[in-house]
Amino acid sequence: MRILIGQGSCGIASGAKKTAAEFAKLAQSQDLQLDIRPTGCIGICYLEPIVDVLDDAGVRTRYVKVGPAEAAEIFEKHILGGKPVKALEIPTEGKAFLDAQTRIGLKNCGLIDPEDISDYIARGGYEALRKALFSMTPDEIIDEIVKSGLRGRGGGGFPTGRKWMQVRRQAEPVRYIVCNGDEGDPGAFMDRSIMEGDPHRMLEGMAIAGVATGAREAYIYVRAEYPLAVHRLETAIAQAEKAGCLGRNILGSGYDFSIRINLGAGAFVCGEGSALTASIEGNRGMPRVKPPRTVEQGLFDKPTVLNNVETFAHVAEIISGGAAGYRKFGPEKSPGTKAFALTGNVCNTGLIEVPMGTTLREIIFNIGGGVRNGKKFKAVQIGGPSGGCLTEKHLDMSLDFDSLTAAGAMIGSGGLVVMDEDTCMVGIARFFMNFTQHESCGKCVPCREGTHVMLEILDDIVSGRGTPDQIDTLLELADTISETALCGLGKTAASPIVSTIREFRDEYVAHVVDRRCPAKSCSGLKRIEIIPDKCKGCSKCQRVCPVGAISGKLKEPFVIDPQKCIKCRVCIDACSFFKAIREE
Amino acid sequence: MQPSVNPGDCACGCTKPSDFSELDLILAEYKTVPGSLITILQKTQSLYGYLSREAIAHIAHATGITQAKIYGVATFYTQFRLKPIGKNLIMLCQGTACHVSGSKAIEEAITKEIGISDGETTPDGLFTLNNVACLGCCSLAPVMMIQSEGTDETYGKLTKDSVKEILQSIRDRDRDREVKQ
Numbered sequence: 001m002r003i004l005i006g007q008g009s010c011g012i013a014s015g016a017k018k019t020a021a022e023f024a025k026l027a028q029s030q031d032l033q034l035d036i037r038p039t040g041c042i043g044i045c046y047l048e049p050i051v052d053v054l055d056d057a058g059v060r061t062r063y064v065k066v067g068p069a070e071a072a073e074i075f076e077k078h079i080l081g082g083k084p085v086k087a088l089e090i091p092t093e094g095k096a097f098l099d100a101q102t103r104i105g106l107k108n109c110g111l112i113d114p115e116d117i118s119d120y121i122a123r124g125g126y127e128a129l130r131k132a133l134f135s136m137t138p139d140e141i142i143d144e145i146v147k148s149g150l151r152g153r154g155g156g157g158f159p160t161g162r163k164w165m166q167v168r169r170q171a172e173p174v175r176y177i178v179c180n181g182d183e184g185d186p187g188a189f190m191d192r193s194i195m196e197g198d199p200h201r202m203l204e205g206m207a208i209a210g211v212a213t214g215a216r217e218a219y220i221y222v223r224a225e226y227p228l229a230v231h232r233l234e235t236a237i238a239q240a241e242k243a244g245c246l247g248r249n250i251l252g253s254g255y256d257f258s259i260r261i262n263l264g265a266g267a268f269v270c271g272e273g274s275a276l277t278a279s280i281e282g283n284r285g286m287p288r289v290k291p292p293r294t295v296e297q298g299l300f301d302k303p304t305v306l307n308n309v310e311t312f313a314h315v316a317e318i319i320s321g322g323a324a325g326y327r328k329f330g331p332e333k334s335p336g337t338k339a340f341a342l343t344g345n346v347c348n349t350g351l352i353e354v355p356m357g358t359t360l361r362e363i364i365f366n367i368g369g370g371v372r373n374g375k376k377f378k379a380v381q382i383g384g385p386s387g388g389c390l391t392e393k394h395l396d397m398s399l400d401f402d403s404l405t406a407a408g409a410m411i412g413s414g415g416l417v418v419m420d421e422d423t424c425m426v427g428i429a430r431f432f433m434n435f436t437q438h439e440s441c442g443k444c445v446p447c448r449e450g451t452h453v454m455l456e457i458l459d460d461i462v463s464g465r466g467t468p469d470q471i472d473t474l475l476e477l478a479d480t481i482s483e484t485a486l487c488g489l490g491k492t493a494a495s496p497i498v499s500t501i502r503e504f505r506d507e508y509v510a511h512v513v514d515r516r517c518p519a520k521s522c523s524g525l526k527r528i529e530i531i532p533d534k535c536k537g538c539s540k541c542q543r544v545c546p547v548g549a550i551s552g553k554l555k556e557p558f559v560i561d562p563q564k565c566i567k568c569r570v571c572i573d574a575c576s577f578f579k580a581i582r583e584e
Numbered sequence: 585m586q587p588s589v590n591p592g593d594c595a596c597g598c599t600k601p602s603d604f605s606e607l608d609l610i611l612a613e614y615k616t617v618p619g620s621l622i623t624i625l626q627k628t629q630s631l632y633g634y635l636s637r638e639a640i641a642h643i644a645h646a647t648g649i650t651q652a653k654i655y656g657v658a659t660f661y662t663q664f665r666l667k668p669i670g671k672n673l674i675m676l677c678q679g680t681a682c683h684v685s686g687s688k689a690i691e692e693a694i695t696k697e698i699g700i701s702d703g704e705t706t707p708d709g710l711f712t713l714n715n716v717a718c719l720g721c722c723s724l725a726p727v728m729m730i731q732s733e734g735t736d737e738t739y740g741k742l743t744k745d746s747v748k749e750i751l752q753s754i755r756d757r758d759r760d761r762e763v764k765q
């Protein structure tokens with residue numbers, strides 16, 4: 001009997017290690033041989049820790065929210081008694097969450113032990129690499145990728161096949177493959193899940209890219225904030241080398257291909273191609289002027305294929321199943337599937353993979369189960385700090401590279417942060433601008449100074465010092481910066497501002513004209529008031545107010561002078577008995 | 585490249601060779617590999633907790649990379665610290681999902697509990713608080729990771745109360761250890 005316990009970062013944070021320890025302890029106490037394995041993230045994060053029990057006939061029973069107590073029950077009734085515990089099994093809506101998906105990149109995540117290569121090989125792993133090495137020429141491999149229409153999943157959406165072809169055509173014989181695992185988008189974690197849950201799939205994709213383009217060395221650039229992903233990748237590379245799938249003379253073909261891991265050191269801008277290669281070279285991760293492009297002069301000035309984790313995870317499927325099979329999913333110009341990280345104020349948070357072209361309504365309301373706590377849907381932020389927000393009217397739009405660009409957003413790496421009516425859109429724009437300003441590398445003036453000025457203006461607006469003309473100043477700055485900045489980070493820095501102003505201009509107006517935050521979330525715009533009906537005129541608030549903003553006659557309702565009030569809330573605490581003071 | 589350094593000869597001012605004996609092992613492994621400055625700095629930091637002036641001078645001396653360039657790299661990336669940190673490093677996630685789920689209130693709760701804000705260390709050297717970019721556990725937002733003695737523990741679905749409990753339990757744990765020692 002085999003027990004698989006979901007131990008991605010999120011599973012571990014939900015207590016999966018304790019659950020695993022409990023099973024091990026129970027098995028030992030009964031002297032029972034149990035095959036207890038970790039697995040990656042299946043994506044239903046809100047139901048973690050998740051435990052799969054596979055009996056000897058291969059029947060899988062999936063349990064959710066398994067703590068030590070539940071583990072004991074499952075052990076006694078199912079493992080010893082042979083009867084599944086119905087009450088702890090995955091609920092129907094959890095099943096529906098999985099059934100509504102089409103998985104290519106995440107195919108094995110949550111089903112196999114990522115620390116054991118034989119699990120991956122048992123599910124057809126490294127067969128695509130074998131096919132690429134022995135029954136296809138490099139041109140045929142590239143041709144298949146071109147035909148599949150695979151586009152970069154990291155955000156840009158550049159056709160992968162074309163990129164590979166350009167590298168193959170270079171005269172320089174030394175080429176490199178680089179995998180971008182520097183998933184910096186706040187709100188996206190699909191790359192982490194693949195690296196933690198199915199590392200070999202991505203390594204296989206990289207090896208195929210190497211065979212196709214004639215590269216013999218590859219680098220994976222991973223964020224240092226993902227220690228588990230780094231550990232699993234190191235294990236996977238060591239095992240693949242031992243099994244002859246990587247390293248010298250791969251699969252006996254005579255071709256050498258080795259992969260090294262480089263740890264990022266925390267700089268969002270390193271997601272940009274030329275900054276990433278600069279960082280691998282040990283320099284400050286600052287983008288350079290292009291051309292020459294990365295395919296011509298990338299890492300160590302050699303032709304370089306740079307793709308992200310998810311893109312490489314799709315390669316093996318295309319090679320083994322053929323381009324036509326891959327094209328069955330998604331619209332003509334954006335074929336295949338895409339993983340989305342569904343987070344924010346949504347009922348079912350987690351990682352999903354659906355065909356390109358699926359609508360937002362399907363993702364948020366069907367798979368995601370709608371907005372949390374019965375609140376009203378307001379917007380969804382897609383593509384992180386480079387993307388934009390989509391609203392009610394975009395719910396039925398097809399989610400693919402081109403329709404999103406047309407709607408002024410971008411797919412980015414696929415983070416979907418759902419926001420309910422209590423989220424202030426100006427606050428969100430400020431949040432992203434704060435992020436981008438912080439991450440600006442400082443090389444080009446438009447981004448370095450422009451993001452700074454835009455952040456100052458947004459700070460004014462959310463703290464109640466804004467003026468109406470600042471809205472247009474923001475748009476004007478946004479225009480200039482996107483025209484003149486050096487790299488993608490700067491060019492898209494203003495996207496969240498532009499899209500929130502376009503969709504929610506009235507909220508900006510409320511902030512600067514009425515000095516009011518409609519979502520009641522900007523603390524700078526909150527007002528502290530005394531409710532006249534409840535005030536008994538005891539003067540306690542007046543005595544504690546540090547700035548003398550409260551005045552009145554004893555036994556009559558007191559009033560707060562909003563000009564003097566510093567919103568320290570001391571009066572609210574002082575009036576805890578009558579509760580006559582509120583914050584609006 | 586410099587051969588092994590005699591006591592008193594090193595430009596970093598160290599007086600005995602053992603000052604950086606562990607760092608020397610790292611340098612021996614990486615100083616000839618092109619482009620490994622970031623790796624060297626990462627390993628140095630995990631060894632000493634931060635990048636001291638002396639360590640940077642020593643790396644410069646051993647690798648031939650100028651101190652100016654090392655400082656350029658070290659100050660560019662958020663991971664590197666030029667000052668020592670507390671025993672427990674609190675990394676509070678400031679990603680989008682955490683922001684929407686109220687990470688600001690969590691930060692306030694931490695500040696209230698241990699009296700430090702972003703980038704500061706408590707006077708007793710027990711905690712350092714750092715606001716970090718997304719930790720990638722968005723479905724558990726708000727999230728923090730606490731690094732202590734080489735282990736990383738992630739805490740999810742934080743509330744003002746749970747943060748207080750977590751910090752208290754770490755404080756108790758460390759105090760117990762001290763008593764035992």
